[in-house]
Amino acid sequence: MKNKAVILGCNYYIGLSVIRCLGTQGVHTVAVDYTEEKAYGAESRYTSERLITPHYKNDPEGFIAQLIDYAQKEIVPPVLFPCHDSYLEIVDKYLPELRKYYLISQDIQGIYSRTMNKETLHQLAIENGVAVPEIVRIGEDNLIDKVDRLIKFPCIVKPVDSPSFVSRFRRKLFKVNNHEELEWALKQAKEADLEVFIQRIIPGFDDHMYTFDAYLNQESNVTHWATCQKYRQYPINFGASVYTGQRYVQELYNIGAPFLESLKWKGFAEIEFKRDSETGRFYLIEVNCRMTNLNNLLYKIGLNMPWITYQELTGGELVPPKAITEDTDYVFWYGYEDILAIRDYVRSRQLTIAQIFKSFFKPKAYAIWDWKDPRPAFSHFSIIAKKFARRLFFN
Template sequence: MPIDLIRRPLDLDRALRSVRDWSPDRPGAVILGASPNGLSFVRSIGRRGIPVVVLEGPKPLPALHSRWACGLHHPDPVDDEARWMEVLLAIGGSAPTPPVLIPTGDAHVLLVSRRRGELGKSFRFVLPDAEVLEKLPNKSEQYRLAAESGVPIPKTLYPSSEREVEEAGREVGYPCIVKPHYAHLWKRRKEGKLVEAGDAAELLRAYRGAAEIGQAVMVQELIPGGDDALYGLLAYYDRESRPLCLFTKRKLRQYPIGYGDGSLQVTLRVPEVKELGDRFFRSMRYRGLGSVEFKKDERTGEFKLIEVNPRSVSGQGMTTAAGMDIPYLAYLDIGQVERVEPTDRFREGVYFVNERWDVQSFLQYRKAGRLTFRRWLGGFFGKKIAFAFFSWRDPGPAAALWGRVLLNRLRRK
């Protein structure tokens, strides 16, 4: 395939012509979501000569510009599920053998789960049971399931009135956090993952703000510790719920700092995180891609559940860089291309950088007086570094990203 510096999304007709030419001997892949999460699958699968189509909503996200994918723009799947189904069924019906289907966002996972009967005729995918998937995007259900399986959780209350909010604040203590039950719906109307409340007035204001957009929330204790107190398990379970891939890592910085997405992370063996996350997933006979995040409570040393994602996450590319290529291993198992043996082997000390988020994280840390430019830049030298966007072999995503950043700056001047 020739290298285009910035590959452009295609129209559906051209994409379908490409799909019809796929080899019947090996399934192609259809990735739902073009974020850095989706990009990790596009690159891992596509660089091996496997054809890839990536579907995204209206945002110009990076995987749409990869040399290894045919990109398609559509409305948001929450707004126009019918259009996504029309496109998916057209792709599945045009392929000479059922493609591997990998949803990378909450809305994508719920779409595939709810329409699994129709999509299962044209695609191969591995997901948890529908009942499990309807529960897991709801963070209140995550904490209930965790408690039932013996996984430690922060003190959490679920108010349904302003009076109960005030009582929750007194019981949990300040500062506390206000967290939505459904993060993907919250993000459509609010910035950030949650709200930190320093007193009763801020807590009540956060609750009222959530009520205005129809979002139920929980009030949770604030576990002391910085961004580097966050640890995670990235996993893949096969159709029989066997854990084929168990991978642990630690966050070092986030954007926004405190309650964001990992901008700098490092691969690290953390046996307790592996055991707790695996216990949680096994308790529901989990299948497919998933991740669990914990925060280490500096008061007790205990790892407490922060969130569960019934899908892959933005840092998925670090597994490829560290030698446990979960995107490709998942493709092999889902497509039944070859047998995949369980593994927990990976290289420690590989640093994974989301370039855009880490620049923004650095600026916030510097403003808070917690990081200088010299320390930030010097921290990358002498380390094994992998990037979310930049790749010499696939320059389009990074070029498109920084081109948009530059263009936006010029427009503001």
């Protein structure tokens, strides 16, 4: 009997892409969420089974208990795929218990949390000789003087715990342009009881953002990898990828592979870098520990990361090592948020209509749309339409 794949979080396109990557290989996929509402990823034709659990934050013990109860009924252990940072946090917290019943890439408890924590990640990078933007910690002596002298305005106020910050403020960070805005941002974080720090902005437009996407086997060696370049993100300047292309950059492997291997990482990881427009130096910005937004792009260029993971963990035939060392010209496109991003880029005069129009003539790896599996796209469109209708009639 084949091992099932349990996918946590299907109300976003990462979960959807994991379902498709495994379902096309004949894997029995279990789409897990705390409600059927808005879980458009579970509408995929490649979803074999759906499971509704208690909310991972409101009732974490109930959530874990149901996951364990489900796996205990299986003849062979399922493979667990957390597809959101919040799911990853709770998996990390209960990792020893979950590993008794599930196949999970990582076996070191705490490694996910330490890497997702921006402050500990900053220290890990420094210890391994990887460049990171300068920071000032809240509570340091002469804080304002250090910001003026070392960080300078504009700068960003960044959370230590990103999922909690995003859940509260619906943004990844605060960009501040002066002392007054800095004081306001620090006050907001304090009132929310969220730990933050102040970080220098690396100069360069959004197309100076790059990713190193890699799979590390159970010996913590990089076996599969590719590099990508962002073109547009939403929210603009400090958001998630909405239009990103595969681009081969050997230097990103030279920096990223030794760093992940030194952490004894296992499974998939994505390092986000920014290239300094003045010096050309790459700075580590963050590490995505779960499957990436760009998962469908990686699939299109020949790296089926969920399947690579599944085969190794279940003892199947290993997928031969592979690196994408040429430019394929493929781009990842999340059309809905890219429209919003384009609006803001044009309004702020960071891009022209001509520049945007020219960028579209590339082969696409869509975030949601698939001719062979259209139902999730229709479901997502319905969700967006209802949201606009509420704004129109109730605001």
